[in-house]
Amino acid sequence: MSDILVKIRDLHFSRGNRKIFDGLSMDIPRQGITAIMGPSGTGKTTLLKLIGGQLTPDQGSIEVDGLNVHQLSTGKLFDLRQRMGMLFQSGALLTDLSVFENVAYPLREHTKLSEAMIRYMVLLKLNAVGLRGAAEMMPSELSGGMSRRVALARAIALDPMMIMYDEPFTGQDPISMGVLVSLISELNNALNICSIVVSHDVPDTLSISDTVHFISAGKVVESGSPETLRNSQSEWTHQFIHGDADGPVPFHFPADPIKDDLYR
Amino acid sequence: MIFALKGKSLFNSLIDRIQHVGAATIHSFQRLGHASVFLLEVIASCTSLLTRPLLLVKQLHSVGVQTLIIIVVAGLFVGMVMALQSYYALIDFGAEDSVGVMVALSLMRELGPVITALLFAGRAGSALTAEIGLMKATEQLSGMEMMAVNPMQRIVAPRFLAGVISMPLLATIFSAVGIIGAYLVAVELLGLDSGAFWSQPQNKVDLYLDLYNGIIKSLVFGIVATWIAVFEGYDCIPTSEGLGQATTRTVVHSSLAILFLDFVLTALMFTK
Numbered sequence: 001m002s003d004i005l006v007k008i009r010d011l012h013f014s015r016g017n018r019k020i021f022d023g024l025s026m027d028i029p030r031q032g033i034t035a036i037m038g039p040s041g042t043g044k045t046t047l048l049k050l051i052g053g054q055l056t057p058d059q060g061s062i063e064v065d066g067l068n069v070h071q072l073s074t075g076k077l078f079d080l081r082q083r084m085g086m087l088f089q090s091g092a093l094l095t096d097l098s099v100f101e102n103v104a105y106p107l108r109e110h111t112k113l114s115e116a117m118i119r120y121m122v123l124l125k126l127n128a129v130g131l132r133g134a135a136e137m138m139p140s141e142l143s144g145g146m147s148r149r150v151a152l153a154r155a156i157a158l159d160p161m162m163i164m165y166d167e168p169f170t171g172q173d174p175i176s177m178g179v180l181v182s183l184i185s186e187l188n189n190a191l192n193i194c195s196i197v198v199s200h201d202v203p204d205t206l207s208i209s210d211t212v213h214f215i216s217a218g219k220v221v222e223s224g225s226p227e228t229l230r231n232s233q234s235e236w237t238h239q240f241i242h243g244d245a246d247g248p249v250p251f252h253f254p255a256d257p258i259k260d261d262l263y264r
Numbered sequence: 265m266i267f268a269l270k271g272k273s274l275f276n277s278l279i280d281r282i283q284h285v286g287a288a289t290i291h292s293f294q295r296l297g298h299a300s301v302f303l304l305e306v307i308a309s310c311t312s313l314l315t316r317p318l319l320l321v322k323q324l325h326s327v328g329v330q331t332l333i334i335i336v337v338a339g340l341f342v343g344m345v346m347a348l349q350s351y352y353a354l355i356d357f358g359a360e361d362s363v364g365v366m367v368a369l370s371l372m373r374e375l376g377p378v379i380t381a382l383l384f385a386g387r388a389g390s391a392l393t394a395e396i397g398l399m400k401a402t403e404q405l406s407g408m409e410m411m412a413v414n415p416m417q418r419i420v421a422p423r424f425l426a427g428v429i430s431m432p433l434l435a436t437i438f439s440a441v442g443i444i445g446a447y448l449v450a451v452e453l454l455g456l457d458s459g460a461f462w463s464q465p466q467n468k469v470d471l472y473l474d475l476y477n478g479i480i481k482s483l484v485f486g487i488v489a490t491w492i493a494v495f496e497g498y499d500c501i502p503t504s505e506g507l508g509q510a511t512t513r514t515v516v517h518s519s520l521a522i523l524f525l526d527f528v529l530t531a532l533m534f535t536k
């Protein structure tokens with residue numbers, strides 16, 4: 001078994017005429033927390049969807065656990081996905097099922113566990129995210145932050161080898177934020193898995209991750225441990241970590257100069 | 265000079281319009297192709313329901329049973345109105361005893377399948393599109409895919425099959441209730457002889473030609489209406505606007521398709 005779980009090589013991907021990825025390469029180790037950070041709209045969610053095989057790259061390859069995601073048959077891809085957990089930015093809970101049934105869903109689909117065993121496991125996972133008391137509620141009765149925690153419980157239901165977190169921290173109050181941050185790192189250590197965290201939240205993400213990749217304009221700008229990045233000489237990294245308004249990181253979506261637009 | 269400019273812009277706008285028509289045509293055919301591939305996938309996915317019949321039962325309830333009430337009420341009134349109208353028309357010829365057979369034949373051959381299908385598209389079809397489209401917009405379908413669950417099998421197939429099974433049953437109920445409505449008006453209200461009302465349909469309605477053909481029609485309408493509904497939902501642009509447009513398209517396209525197919529099927533079935 002190699003130490004690299006996800007191997008991305010020369011990835012190209014476009015939406016319409018807009019290039020989202022332009023030759024991105026990245027290695028994600030089998031163990032530990034890898035953070036992927038970058039300005040809003042650079043394609044972090046898109047990258048996770050490419051890794052999960054929901055989108056197909058124009059060029060380049062993505063290997064997960066030695067398998068080329070985009071050359072697998074549907075059956076093989078589904079087998080692989082059972083070993084991947086993904087936490088969507090929106091939660092993506094099934095709205096016609098209760099919280100309990102949502103977490104039980106992957107267990108019912110993919111295992112033949114007894115009802116008692118399913119109940120045991122679901123309550124355990126819900127307890128881990130602090131929502132055991134909400135088991136009988138419907139998704140429409142939850143707040144955004146609570147939905148995301150239920151979705152996390154669901155993502156870990158099958159004890160996957162990797163979990164992809166898309167913005168797990170947005171919409172959390174300071175307490176559940178703290179709990180979530182330590183939960184992600186505890187889960188990672190306890191299960192000895194690969195966690196990929198996509199986030200804007202610089203201090204908390206840097207505090208738990210082992211490796212960080214900054215992406216911008218379709219490429220990796222800089223990678224390394226949080227320590228090296230904090231002391232990085234790169235203007236770009238410095239600006240992103242400190243949230244300065246001025247610097248090489250563009251705040252604006254690509255556009256014509258404002259003068260041309262306003263006085264057309 | 266001005267004339268030349270005008271001529272040029274006229275020419276350009278003409279070209280623009282032709283291009284527009286061409287693009288729209290290509291787009292329509294592409295969507296038709298998409299929809300056909302989608303239909304094959306749905307049909308292939310239906311086999312997975314053998315292991316999960318409960319999913320189908322649940323959808324039969326929400327697609328079929330919940331449409332029942334509007335079908336029964338509409339059937340009753342259509343039957344009653346038909347009895348009135350045919351009574352007034354036939355009595356001039358002393359043929360008012362034929363009210364029963366006239367209503368029964370019109371309902372079984374045409375009105376039952378067609379009106380049921382139109383109501384079905386408006387009630388169940390639009391709901392299917394909205395439901396599936398909203399699941400897409402809220403990433404529930406993507407979420408299922410990432411849980412290694414195929415939404416074609418768990419979401420689309422049970423809804424499609426439920427629609428296809430429900431339509432012939434609903435159309436049959438529509439016709440039956442319509443005939444009862446006609447009986448109420450003709451016999452109870454207008455005082456027609458009950459024996460005459462029932463005996464003529466018994467003699468003149470043909471099991472194959474009338475009943476079976478009506479059921480085949482309603483089956484075809486069911487397949488088409490449900491196919492359009494689930495496709496529009498699955499294929500919609502996942503925004504509130506896109507969803508609204510998809511729901512409208514479901515109702516408009518299925519209604520037109522039903523009326524067109526009714527003509528084709530009638531022409532094929534009832535040639536003498």
Ligand SMILES: Nc1ncnc2c1ncn2[C@@H]1O[C@H](COP(=O)(O)OP(=O)(O)OP(=O)(O)O)[C@@H](O)[C@H]1O
Pocket residue numbers: 015016020039040041042043044045046047089
């Ligand atoms: N369905 C789509 N169709 C067309 N363009 C899209 C679509 N989804 C995303 N995009 C484009 O792809 C780019 C990357 O989107 P993505 O959602 O991956 O960004 P992100 O890095 O996750 O941003 P955020 O941090 O705000 O979540 C965006 O600029 C967006 O314009």
Ligand SMILES: [Mg+2]
Pocket residue numbers: 044045046089166
């Ligand atoms: Mg995102």
